Amino acid sequence: MSAILVIGGDRLGNIVDLLQERGFEEIHHVTGRKSSQTGVKIPTSVDMILVLTDFVNHNLAKTVKSQAKERSLPILFCKRSCAAIAKAFRHSA
Numbered sequence: 001m002s003a004i005l006v007i008g009g010d011r012l013g014n015i016v017d018l019l020q021e022r023g024f025e026e027i028h029h030v031t032g033r034k035s036s037q038t039g040v041k042i043p044t045s046v047d048m049i050l051v052l053t054d055f056v057n058h059n060l061a062k063t064v065k066s067q068a069k070e071r072s073l074p075i076l077f078c079k080r081s082c083a084a085i086a087k088a089f090r091h092s093a
Helices: 015-021 035-039 058-070 082-092
Strands: 002-007 024-030 048-052 075-078
Touching: 002 015, 002 058, 015 024, 015 082, 035 058, 048 058, 058 075, 075 082
Parallel strands: 002 024, 002 048, 048 075
Antiparallel strands: none
């Protein structure tokens, strides 16, 4: 079972379908709007992190990037659109 953590975006909408097509069965989402979310911990089941850059608190992005590096998790940064996410996945493969 694959799991992904999405950081940013108030709603995911069609992004959920795109991620499921990519094989992610478990999708965790943190909006990143509240400063209290900067202390988020990456769930242990997560295999990859997707940061939606146009909807995220900078301190949260820094925290998540640091945690991902410690756990050697792949992390993608892109805008909140299905086209941008699909392109980021193509370039990461």
